[in-house]
Amino acid sequence: SVREGVLILDGRRRLALANDEARRLLGLAADAEGRLCLDLGIGSDLAALFASGRDATDEVHLARGRLLAVSQRSTDRAGGPPGSVATLRDTTELRTMTGRADVAQERLKLLYDAGLEIGTTLDVTRTSQELADFAVPRFADFVSIDLADPVLRGGEPKLGRTDMRRVAFRGVREGSPLYPIGKLIHFAPATPQAFGFGTGQTVLEADMPAFSGWQEQDPDNARRLVDFGIHAMLTVPLRARGVIMGMATFWRADRPEPFEQDDVSMAEELVARAAVSIDNARRYTREHTLSVTLQRSLLPRALPAQSGLDVAYRYLPAHAAQGGVGGDWFDVIPLPGARVALVVGDVVGHGLHAAATMGRLRTAVHNFSTLDLPPDELLGHLDELVVRIDQDEGDGEAAPVTGATCLYAVYDPTSGLCALSRAGHLEPALVHPDGRVEFPAVPGGPPLGLGGSLPFEATELHLSEGSGLVLYTDGLVEDQRRDIDEGLELLRGALAAAPPTHGRTPEETCKA
Structure with missing residues (x-):
């Protein structure tokens, strides 16, 4: 493009x-x-x-x-x-083309700058707004970006439809009668936007009052546009990989010169660059949505009945800036003798593969838990399973699972003892009844998939009545802008602010 x-x-x-x-x-x-x-x-x-x-x-x-x-x-x-x-x-x-070397250099720099300023994120709306912000006032006085609704959800436009939603707008001054952001516009067949959306062709209206096609959309508003001073329009399809996702419309009002044929190639190239970024964001949105849907379908939909613990949980899918949906999972599994197994894990990577692999590991933990194994033995079996998965998928088409982490704990309410073992996972937080918070030392085995290079160890904690045990994944405490120790201290502060004995429920703790 x-x-x-x-x-x-x-x-x-x-x-x-x-x-x-x-x-x-x-x-x-x-x-x-x-x-x-x-x-x-x-x-x-x-x-x-x-x-x-x-x-x-x-x-x-x-x-x-x-x-x-x-x-x-x-x-x-x-x-x-x-x-x-x-x-x-x-x-x-x-x-x-231009007849002037200074204009050529100016346009060359404009396209170079566009590559730096447009497409900085994997967000369809933000990328569209970056295009509008970049073009005003360098190329046009007003710019509007309209996309088909399915594009905003990661899909492709429906054939034969000319309705688009305004997702971005920028102008040199306020008060224009152009449609605002968020409006769903049903473009009339005679409008340049409908024609370009259906044919993939750019339309130049150098003298808008002299043409009637664009006015059929809304005659009353068309008169207001002309009275406002808008006199020239250039509509360019947003097309990438053969798919037309919407239309970019450039308008001139304050500057008296109309758009010329030379401006057409400039606008097409500017829009082509933005369209590739918008399409990348669209495809990412689709995979992100599929990953979230898959991951949510694989996580527990309701907590099982058990009498040993009061349990609550939160799952928040990662944003695009954080790398997208990962393979985090948790589980609460009732065991014989009123005991309860608590599990939290994280599959390395993001996207559909990580979410699907998470489902396989969660199922495996359920199956191993029926054998009533100690936590360290269960992690040993899970490690062997991950090794086999990596060997089976060693053709290079799928990322290996090696690097997945897991913490497995079994709590016995009759004795108050909790046996824990972890495979590369962060240590849990323990909130004492008096509000004191600590991160108890749980021997740290290697991540899953290293094939028994180091043994897993288990430890026991005594949880007194009213204690709180908090299991979490690294996404809660890790951030590129700070050290993980700072994240752990923030977690400690949030948990210490209102201990369980002060009436805060596990649900309120998750919210905090």
Whole structure:
């Protein structure tokens, strides 16, 4: 979708990938992939830049009679594989198109800045608003983004429908009669938005009062738009991977010049960049929703009847910024003799695979618990199961389970003793009746899946009447902006604020 050459070079400065535009601009051979950049026949100046791997921004190089603006970034600065990514743009063609070198450079910089400012998150609405914020006032006086409702839920638009919801808007001044964010708009067939949504074509209305098609949507509001000073409109389909998700509409009011044909290619490229980010966010939203649904379906829907403990729980799915839905799970399992097993675990990774694997481990724990095994023996069996799962899925198509953690505890209300064992999991918190909070030392075995490299150990705690035992996963206390010890102290403070003897129920503790 991007009218820009893209080259990916590996750590040995060999060409790993080139898109069609890069091949055209540089005249690359069909078998160019795998060759050293110095052997591509692209000119010594440009080849030297690629061979150096240094960062560059809009450097102009001559290649095959063309003036190319070249940008290059290293891929290993953030822990990625060694290599670099370079982008090429033909400034010669831009100069021919506009007739002015300064305009070509300005538009080149505009597209470069758009790549930095649009698509910073995996959120459909936020990415749409970033497009609107970027284009005003640099390209238009007002910008509106309308998407089909299914796109907001991770789906694809329905064929034959022209109704879209306004998800983003930006203008140079307040009080415009343009539809607000949140409004569901049923575009009339004659409108540029409906035409573009159905055909995938951009529509330019250089003199809006002279055209009637757009006015059929709402004649009264059309008069208000003209009175407000809006005189030119450019509608561009938001299309990625062959799917049209909505329409971006650019409007001019304060600046007197209308949109011209040169602006069409600029708007299309700007929207194409944003559309790829919106589509990525849409696809992520779909997987995130599926993962949440799957995980919720695999977690307990109701706590089982048992008389040994008062139990409450909370499950909050992670947000996109935190990496998405993971494989966290918990369980309360009644055992013979009024005893109760408490389980909390976490499968490494995020998404559907983590959620599905979590369901398998939860089922396994249920099955092993029927054998009435001590906690350390149960974790030993679970570790062997994870090893077999990793071996069965060793074809590389699925991520290994190794790294899953689990804490298994068995509480006996007749003696007040609680036996615990953990596999790489965080220690529980114990709230004493007087409000004192501690993290008791529970021997820490290795994460599941290491195949018995170290034995699991069990320990016993005496829980007096009115005590509170808090099991949790790392998502509660870990945060990139602080040390985990700080998170544990925040947890300690929340639990100590109102101990169980002061009347706070487990449900209220979860809320806190």
